[in-house]
Amino acid sequence: MGKIAFLFAGQGSQYAGMGKDLYENVPEVQSLFDNAEGERPGTLSQMFEGTEEELKKTENTQPCLFLVDLACAMALEKNGIKPDVVAGFSLGEVAAMASSKALSNEDAFKLVCKRGQLMQKASESIDGVMIAVMRMDKEELVQLCSEYGVYPVNFNCPGQIVVSGEAERIEKLKETLTEKKVRFVQLAVGGAFHTPYMKGASDGLKEELASEKLYNINKPYIFLYANKTAKPYPDNREGMVETLTDQISNSVKWEETLANMAEDGVDTFIECGPGKTLSGFVKRTVPEARIFNVCDLDSLKLTMEGMTK
Structure with a gap:
């Protein structure tokens, strides 16, 4: 063992x-x-x-x-x-x-x-949100985060990366992810952590x-x-x-x-x-x-x- x-x-x-x-x-x-x-x-x-x-x-x-x-x-x-x-x-x-x-x-x-x-x-100084993004190419997601001014923060496992940032910017990213048919889940946390x-x-x-x-x-x-x-x-x-x-x-x-x-x-x-x-x-x-x-x-x-x- x-x-x-x-x-x-x-x-x-x-x-x-x-x-x-x-x-x-x-x-x-x-x-x-x-x-x-x-x-x-x-x-x-x-x-x-x-x-x-x-x-x-x-x-x-x-x-x-x-x-x-x-x-x-x-x-x-x-x-x-x-x-x-x-x-x-x-x-x-x-x-x-x-x-x-x-x-x-x-x-x-x-x-x-x-x-x-x-x-x-x-x-409390920022309206922050975190979402878990599923099964998206890592490099593509990192590039998207850069474009939207948000941060890939938790590299959890193959096929799951958590993105953190201002709620307004995250909403725009979510629209793009939806268009690309990429699944994401919003986390039950109270801020833009690890940023x-x-x-x-x-x-x-x-x-x-x-x-x-x-x-x-x-x-x-x-x-x-x-x-x-x-x-x-x-x-x-x-x-x-x-x-x-x-x-x-x-x-x-x-x-x-x-x-x-x-x-x-x-x-x-x-x-x-x-x-x-x-x-x-x-x-x-x-x-x-x-x-x-x-x-x-x-x-x-x-x-x-x-x-x-």
């Missing part, structure tokens, strides 16, 4: 009620969530009972989703399944940092709250991490792959801070990350967090891999059973 990778979900996969059965049945998760509630009152009600609009708001999405991502990994580890490598999609990268012990759970939660606030503020519009958030987070007294950043104990480079994180504080904060205003190289993991010996991928979006990306990028997902007790049980076969 090869290596195991934990993959942590990003924004857009959130839903009301996420994490509730793990909270009620896994003591370690209950402790994690209760500590977070003490740090940020109202978090649990947003996770368990929040409206779609409330959960879509970036400053709410990020702390809530982070907790569920990390809770799923904790439940797996409690049952004896541990990762050899980790990666997280956008927001999920902070959960991956906690899972790899680069940040403590407490520091990671504090950081993700700040990240959400900064990105919320940046997103230069997020530079203020990136700089703000870098400033937040400047003081070693506020956040203790450690070398990951296992390989932690970066969205920005599709390679393992550097092992010095300065490089780690730059990699994490630049991610906000740069593209997510997810397809390349998955391919690099497979090349490094990963043959089992477990998605931690709501939904199965990342599982779908793995299936299209590393079709021979074993793929599981954990988002609640039922999926945890299925994953445990599957891992023993």
Whole structure:
């Protein structure tokens, strides 16, 4: 058997009620969530009972989703399944940092709250939209983006690229895609993320991490792959801070990350967090891999059973 990778979900996969059965049945998760509630009152009600609009708001999405991502990994580890490598999609990268012990759970939660606030503020300066474009030639799409003044930002898997930018410009791109009979889907996120519009958030987070007294950043104990480079994180504080904060205003190289993991010996991928979006990306990028997902007790049980076969 090869290596195991934990993959942590990003924004857009959130839903009301996420994490509730793990909270009620896994003591370690209950402790994690209760500590977070003490740090940020109202978090649990947003996770368990929040409206779609409330959960879509970036400053709410990020702390809530982070907790569920990390809770799923904790439940797996409690049952004896541990990762050899980790990666997280956008927001999920902070959960991956906690899972790899680069940040403590407490520091990671504090950081993700700040990240959400900064990105919320940046997103309010522009009416931003993100769409996933399916099965279009990569070079042709990149050229179209240049013509319309929008950005190809998430290279998810073969045949899927996410485009981000101002709503008005995205609408014009959508008209052209429709004319070309290219399928696209608008994402449930609240801004033009991973674009230069997020530079203020990136700089703000870098400033937040400047003081070693506020956040203790450690070398990951296992390989932690970066969205920005599709390679393992550097092992010095300065490089780690730059990699994490630049991610906000740069593209997510997810397809390349998955391919690099497979090349490094990963043959089992477990998605931690709501939904199965990342599982779908793995299936299209590393079709021979074993793929599981954990988002609640039922999926945890299925994953445990599957891992023993």
